[in-house]
Amino acid sequence: MSRPVLLVTGGSRGIGAAICVMAAQRGYDVAVNYQSAAKAAAEVVAACEAAGAKAVALQGDMAREEDITRVFEAAKEALGPLTHVVNNAGITGRASPLAQADAAVIRTCIDVNVTGAILVAREAARALIANGTARGRAIVNVSSVAATIGGAGEYVWYAASKGAIDSLTLGLSKELAPGIRVNAVAPGITETDIHGVSTGDAARVGRIAPLVPMQRAATAEEIAETVLFLLSDAASYVTGSILRVGGGR
Numbered sequence: 001m002s003r004p005v006l007l008v009t010g011g012s013r014g015i016g017a018a019i020c021v022m023a024a025q026r027g028y029d030v031a032v033n034y035q036s037a038a039k040a041a042a043e044v045v046a047a048c049e050a051a052g053a054k055a056v057a058l059q060g061d062m063a064r065e066e067d068i069t070r071v072f073e074a075a076k077e078a079l080g081p082l083t084h085v086v087n088n089a090g091i092t093g094r095a096s097p098l099a100q101a102d103a104a105v106i107r108t109c110i111d112v113n114v115t116g117a118i119l120v121a122r123e124a125a126r127a128l129i130a131n132g133t134a135r136g137r138a139i140v141n142v143s144s145v146a147a148t149i150g151g152a153g154e155y156v157w158y159a160a161s162k163g164a165i166d167s168l169t170l171g172l173s174k175e176l177a178p179g180i181r182v183n184a185v186a187p188g189i190t191e192t193d194i195h196g197v198s199t200g201d202a203a204r205v206g207r208i209a210p211l212v213p214m215q216r217a218a219t220a221e222e223i224a225e226t227v228l229f230l231l232s233d234a235a236s237y238v239t240g241s242i243l244r245v246g247g248g249r
């Protein structure tokens with residue numbers, strides 16, 4: 001039987017990288033999209049190959065339609081028709097109360113997290129519909145607990161962008177049933193570079209972790225486990241679900 005083929009957007013670092021490596025360990029061939037971290041993407045590809053998978057790194061800005069279509073075509077060219085997609089690439093923009101936020105920060109976040117993610121979902125739908133004979137086809141979008149908490153004082157625009165991901169997940173799951181399942185994972189605070197690099201607040205994890213009922217941040221691997229479940233046939237009757245992985249938050 002042919003191996004499932006997975007594309008992960010933003011697969012070079014953090015949660016996306018953990019998903020790529022775990023998927024390779026579980027029998028998927030993996031296309032690792034990245035924006036600028038070529039070295040990190042190459043390391044993820046090497047880890048996937050070490051697990052016995054075929055893997056390829058594909059540069060592309062997931063806010064740009066032409067890059068999105070090119071990355072999907074290149075993934076198919078390298079690994080064969082896609083069976084699974086994880087719509088993971090996302091940013092926050094520098095944290096601040098909304099009253100002090102620049103329009104450019106808000107716009108860039110919405111470009112990547114909303115317009116880009118919807119275009120990625122559209123390409124995923126096209127690719128998985130075209131691969132009509134494959135069993136187990138599934139899409140997982142990466143939302144956030146921020147969608148339902150609101151991100152007050154930090155990034156309400158980011159919280160709003162993840163609210164859009166939840167709506168996208170519900171609607172697209174109905175459009176693509178019964179053949180293709182569409183779900184989302186909503187992580188709580190997770191130890192990745194996003195806090196230092198994207199949010200500009202490297203101390204954020206240490207500050208917020210004690211406030212989480214589980215009293216710690218998640219690891220990227222704990223989020224990846226849930227994504228892998230939703231991708232798998234173990235979740236064969238799960239669609240249109242937003243699975244919160246927030247340690248009680």
Ligand code: NAP
Nearest residue numbers: 010012013014015035036037062090144189190192193194
């Ligand atoms: P991260 O460590 O900052 O990694 C972000 C990844 O996305 C990198 O691989 C990056 O590529 C890629 N990326 C960013 N903008 C891109 C673009 N325009 N096109 C293509 N790739 C792009 O972030 P993370 O914490 O793993 O976050 C992953 C997802 O989880 C995001 O959607 C985020 O909103 C969500 N999330 C995270 C947390 C958390 O606490 N960490 C909580 C809830 C939800 P380069 O390496 O090339 O820069």
